[in-house]
Amino acid sequence: MKKNKGLNKRVYRSLSKNWFLILIATVLIAVFFFFITLGNVHTEVYNIERFANATETIRSPITIENEQETQRKTRETVQSVEDRFNISEEITEERLSYTNEVFEAISKLEEEKSNTEENNEDATRVPLTSQEKVQRLKQILSDEITEELSDATLSSLVNMPEAEREKGKEVLLEALKATFQTGVRTESLASARSNAKEIIAYSSFNEDVTKVLSELANFAVVENSIYDAESTSEARKNAASSVEPVMIRAGEVIVREGQTITNEVYEEMKLVGLLNNERNIYPIIGLGLLVTLLSCFVAYEMNWVTRKFHADKRKIASIVLISVIVVSLMKIVSLYTTQSNQLFFVVPLATGVLLIKQLIHERSAIVLSVIYAILGSIIFNYQIPGSLNIEAGIYFLLSQLAAIIFLMNVKDRLAILKAGAGMSIVNIVTLLSFVFLSFEKYALGDIFIQTAYGIGAAFLSAVLTIGLLPFFETVLGILSDIKLLQLSSPNQPLLKKLLTEAPGTYHHSIMVANLSETACEAIGANGLLARVGAYYHDMGKTVRPHYFIENQLAIKNPHDVISPKQSAEIIISHPYDGAEMLQKYQIPKEIIDIASQHHGTTLLKYFYYKEKDKNKDVKESDYRYPGPKPQTKEAAIICICDSVEAAVRSLKEPTEEKIEDIVASIIRDRMTDGQLDESPLTLQDLNLVQRTICDTLKGIFHSRIQYPMKEAK
Incomplete structure (x- = not known):
């Protein structure tokens, strides 16, 4: 009961700490997003007099109807209608x-x-x-x-x-x-x-x-x-209704540099809010609401990341840092972008999601791609408050989604360049769709330039990703798939050391890696991390390789000449010797944790009971690993597979029934001993892990034909 209370307190403190971390990261991102986009919604106010000369070209920040001009135009149109x-x-x-x-x-x-x-017969009639x-x-x-x-x-x-x-x-x-x-x-x-x-x-x-x-x-x-009064009135009504409202469009030039500020120009500037700072409050409120909404989505995603990766601060820091880099990059390019020079097509925005997919998770990359696209539509609105560059937003979103989709089967850094090639095709198709959907006529040269922009954005994204990835791996210590693949190479110094100094342990580690990777992939855990972690989990055995049975080939067991307590001390020290060795070689923390946790606090039963036969007062704690217990799914599965592989290897005639019994027994023993209490594995996960391990072992230890031996003459 006390143990459960202590565990609940630790969980509560961990959750509180996580939420505080997420809150700080969210506030930082929100403040950064707000101030980086503020200039795109805040209208500059001019202190200018009538009949003065404009010192710069002034454009309308909004689209609004000039009601006074519309009324004048309507009045003139009605007056021009002749009587019927x-x-x-x-x-x-x-x-x-x-x-x-x-x-x-x-x-x-x-x-x-x-x-x-x-x-009349009278001819004389007058x-x-x-x-x-x-x-x-x-x-x-x-x-x-x-x-x-x-x-x-x-x-x-x-x-x-x-x-x-x-x-x-x-x-x-x-x-x-x-x-x-x-x-x-x-x-x-x-x-x-x-x-x-x-x-x-x-x-x-x-x-x-x-x-x-x-x-x-x-x-x-x-x-x-x-x-006809009725017909005349009807004609004038029709004429008035046919008058289009006189609109001042966002981005429309009100007065050019050097021109005189006439009464008409002055009234237009007053109408669009260029002379009065009161109108600026509404875009700022709108921006604040939008940034708050986007930050909430980021906070929700960071909460998901902390739960999935066990409150990994490095991943939260990487989200904040990548967001700052990506948004800053867009802001810098926007300073040189005009409506005639659409440089946003060349922004390597996909760098962010390529990094996030490798360093964190694909889901996080998708969520943040949407957020970056929305911010891009604001940043590239040509400083016209109230408008969004939908073309830029669509382009950014499709480009980032293409990067996420094409970055598959990562085996080395060339996979990023291959993703860049696929991304460039999507960029080109998107740009051509904009060209053909537009009513404007484009010269062939302009189409080639925009196509070059799309290709350039794709490969710049790939190159920047390759350049920035080592920074995140080294400075923040985040483990990417590419880093894991590099660590899994047999040419790694530590793996060479393991092969030459403890070949039995090397073979054992390979078998554990196969079992662990298959089991992790079955429950949705990181199979590649489990494989590489299994390669290095027994690296401590290279300190005293002959004290471990898998390396005792044609030699006498040294444990036969030392006391059980000495044997236990040697065996128990190997996880921590391995962790120290891995730390010395600057191996990522995730793999070091697996090495130190893969035995948890299990009991060395053989030496414990051997000593107990001689000394009834022996302490069980002296024959238990000091821990910690496995904290992740990958570490817990390696803990199980490590014991399973050793137990099955010891069978002289492994059968399906024996394999199933051993696997079930080991998992049950780990559960009753509390070794899996601090891992996120569920009972459903354990059932699936058990079936997967059994299926894999049955494939390895399948029945073989017994060939007859040739009799010697």
Whole structure:
């Protein structure tokens, strides 16, 4: 019970310490992200007067509508809409009918005169005078006509020869129709009458006929185009709605260097907030919220890293350091980037995720790739507050994801260059997609330049990764897969030493490495770390190799001539002799921990019980390894596989049943002895480890055909 309380206190202190570490790292990252991107959202305010000369080219920091200019443009557009008029067909027909009536009345008067003369036998009857004809004509004409036309005009028409009158009627009607067709308004009445008279004047009539017809035209032409208020209002509404808002676009030049600050320019600067610092508070608040959100994601990921890697401070430090390097690199390039010179395409941003995948985990690389892409879209917004460079963000995200995907099967540093080649293909495709999606026309030379940018970014990322990786491995002591592969080479001095001085232990370590790697990969642990750790876990046996049975080939066992206590001291010292040797050769801490933990606090039963037969008061603690117990999954699995390999190797005729019994017995013994209590292995993990080890051993110790021996003659 006391032991559980002590363990709970240690866990609580460890969790508190981890959260404090994460909090400090998160605050540092948040503050750095905020201040590095502040200049991209903070608008510079100018102290400038009207009619002064601009000392620099000033651009709008935001996109905003110039409402005053929009209203002016709308007002001008509405005023330019002409009034709408409707041509009245009724008035047109009425005036044409009046004209026809005049000529028809004269024809009827002539017809009556002719009939009278034929029926009247008195040839001496006096004919009607012109005045009488006019009076007779006025009796049959409408009042509207007689009120408008003078007696002189009617007299001239009556006395006009019939043929000439008919021709005049035809010309007059054509002139009236042409005039009415275009519409006659009040303000254009005089010009419409004048046009009708001109048509008549150009006809082949004498002066008297032309004058009479002109007077008729003057009478007939009246206003027939009536103002339509409803149509005019509708047209003006449509015109007003068609006016596009006058926008001041972000990045648009308001005034160039040396130009005069006119009233219009001054008002535009005031509108976009270049004269008033109050507007700056909102972008800063927005940036603060965004940075806080991104930092929370980083904190969550760092918490996951601490749980997975047992509160490894070095990995937290590497996240902070890599983030600072990557974001600083983007900021430096952004200082030389313009809208016409898109240098962000050449930023080797993938360096960060390549390092994170090798030093920490692929999941962390994916999470941080998204965060770096978002920050890149802010940093490369050309210092236009409120805008994000989506093109840069997409490019950065796809480039980083490509780096993560193509960095596979790492065997040496050339794998990073191979990932750079794959990344360059993705960069080129992304850039070409931007070109083809754009409405702008690109010259072939520009396409080649941008393609070169994509290739350059990929290989710069690979080269920087190769250059920075040793720094993180050496200064922070972080173990990467490439470092592990280098340590697994048989040409390593310590492995050569183990092979030459303790060949049995070397073979034993190889077998333990095979078992451990397979078991770790089955439960999702680091199989490569387990393999390399197993290679070095018994390095301490090289101090006294002949005191270990696997190295006692054709020699007498030296333990037979020394006391059990001396034998125990020699055996117990080998994990710590190995750790000291590994530390001297600057082997990574993870492997040193495996060497010192692979026996935990287990009991040397053989020598303990051998001594107990002679001395009943023997202390068990004298025959136990001082520990520590395995702290990681890899160390715990090596602890199990180390015992399993030795036990199975001791079997004269290993069968599947014997292998399964030994493996189950050893795992059960480690659990009951508490050797796995401080490791993160679960019961489910142990079941899977047991099955995997059994399957592997069955493959190694499978049945073989017994070939007959040739009898000697």
